[in-house]
Amino acid sequence: MNGTKKIPKVCAALARSRSRLNVFAITSVAKAGGNLTDMRQFLRHALIMLRNRVEITYLLTELKWTKNVNHQGNDKYWAYQNIGLDLNIFRLNWKTEQAENAIKPQESELILLRQRGKVTHIVKLLNNTLDEEHGEFGISRLVEVVWIADYWSVPPKQKMMFGYDVHLQGGKVMKLETRTFNEHWGSRGGLVGFQNHVLKALKLER
Structure with missing residues (x-):
């Protein structure tokens, strides 16, 4: 599976938890306008924040x-x-x-x-x-x-x-x-x- 196909799955996973941060993440990924490098970088950083969200x-x-x-x-x-x-x-x-x-x-x-x-x-x-x-x-x-x-x-x-x-x-x-x-x-x-x-x-x- 290539990177392009993985991105919707990650976005769907983010959406399921319905946090404000995740909505922000999905919106920002959409604004990337298909730039795969930007999407990957954003998702990597979003996952860092999501992992720390409980204790932040x-x-x-x-x-x-x-x-x-x-x-x-x-x-x-x-x-x-x-x-x-x-x-x-x-x-x-x-x-x-x-x-x-x-x-x-x-x-x-x-x-x-x-x-x-x-x-x-x-x-x-x-x-x-x-x-x-x-x-x-x-x-x-x-x-x-x-x-x-x-x-x-x-x-x-x-x-x-x-x-x-x-x-x-x-x-x-x-x-x-x-x-x-x-x-x-x-x-x-x-x-x-x-x-x-x-x-x-x-x-x-x-």
Whole structure:
């Protein structure tokens, strides 16, 4: 059976559970207009989200950090785009001299990843271990995907997610609760209000 014949079956399976996320998935696949590569990529990412859907509300209470990332090289536009569907695990890199910063987030806490003015991932720290190797970006932490962008041509804008212009660059992980964050979200429920906003903005509500 070729990929074209598999897609309707997957869409039908998504439709049977009748969740808002699944309806969004089916609509987006239809909008792909027969682009098989886009359909496959979307369905892979939709399945990641569906698998995490039951626990995502609880998980986002651990969303406390953000990090700007960039792919090193000319072979890809986005960093950490091709994550394996089965494990959803990869090593998140820091510059070698940023080891002290890399160890700050604790196991099970979540990091919202940003790149090129977009939000592309939410990842969970799997342990408190720093991995080191030679090279400019020789520090890494093992993370698991909680959410990943559906269509890489149109990831959510970080201004839409945060509600204001974000100026956190340089590749270090930073607490979400900066002065600017607190000024904007202090009257909107603070960190919890932001976490709930992320659930709605990314259509992750159960």
